[in-house]
Amino acid sequence: MEIKDCFQLGKITKPFGYKGEVVFFLDVDEPMDYAEMDSVFVEVGGKLLPYFIESINIKGNKAIVRFEDLTAEESTKLIGKNLFLPLSVLPKLTGKKFYFHEIINFAVVDASKGNIGTIASVIDYPAQPLFQIMNGDTEILIPILDQIIDKVDRENKTIYIVAPEGLIDIYLQ
Numbered sequence: 661m662e663i664k665d666c667f668q669l670g671k672i673t674k675p676f677g678y679k680g681e682v683v684f685f686l687d688v689d690e691p692m693d694y695a696e697m698d699s700v701f702v703e704v705g706g707k708l709l710p711y712f713i714e715s716i717n718i719k720g721n722k723a724i725v726r727f728e729d730l731t732a733e734e735s736t737k738l739i740g741k742n743l744f745l746p747l748s749v750l751p752k753l754t755g756k757k758f759y760f761h762e763i764i765n766f767a768v769v770d771a772s773k774g775n776i777g778t779i780a781s782v783i784d785y786p787a788q789p790l791f792q793i794m795n796g797d798t799e800i801l802i803p804i805l806d807q808i809i810d811k812v813d814r815e816n817k818t819i820y821i822v823a824p825e826g827l828i829d830i831y832l833q
Contacts, residue, residue, distance in 0.1 A: 666744035680732035
């Protein structure tokens with residue numbers, strides 16, 4: 661399994677107790693969707709290694725996890741490591757909801773300006789994620805807000821937006 665085929669689920673943050681359990685921080689919208697996981701991939705030395713879960717107890721966005729066949733000493737070596745799952749286990753989203761990775765290369769059509777370019781990436785700032793849209797060599801940054809996104813057309817790989825007046829003009833002058 662390669663990182664490009666996965667999404668980051670979270671991180672192992674600290675040990676829990678003395679029997680080798682660890683605490684996961686789950687960086688997902690619905691942590692309980694992962695309560696039945698039987699394994700995760702842990703990034704070790706730039707590679708993804710599978711670890712099988714013996715028990716998991718989720719509270720909020722944290723989980724107390726015990727791995728199969730891992731001693732307390734071995735589990736503490738995983739502290740600070742990133743957790744991954746295959747993209748195939750992500751629940752399908754509908755409507756105006758989307759995963760950041762799935763909209764790369766989508767066209768962006770504004771209600772007043774028309775096609776303004778293609779999404780090159782999503783800049784995930786803590787305060788506000790942004791679409792990074794490329795219009796030729798020109799970068800356009802648009803905040804990802806429900807009020808701005810009008811429609812996501814997955815079939816035609818297009819996102820329709822209603823940008824605040826003047827925002828796109830800042831970039832295209």
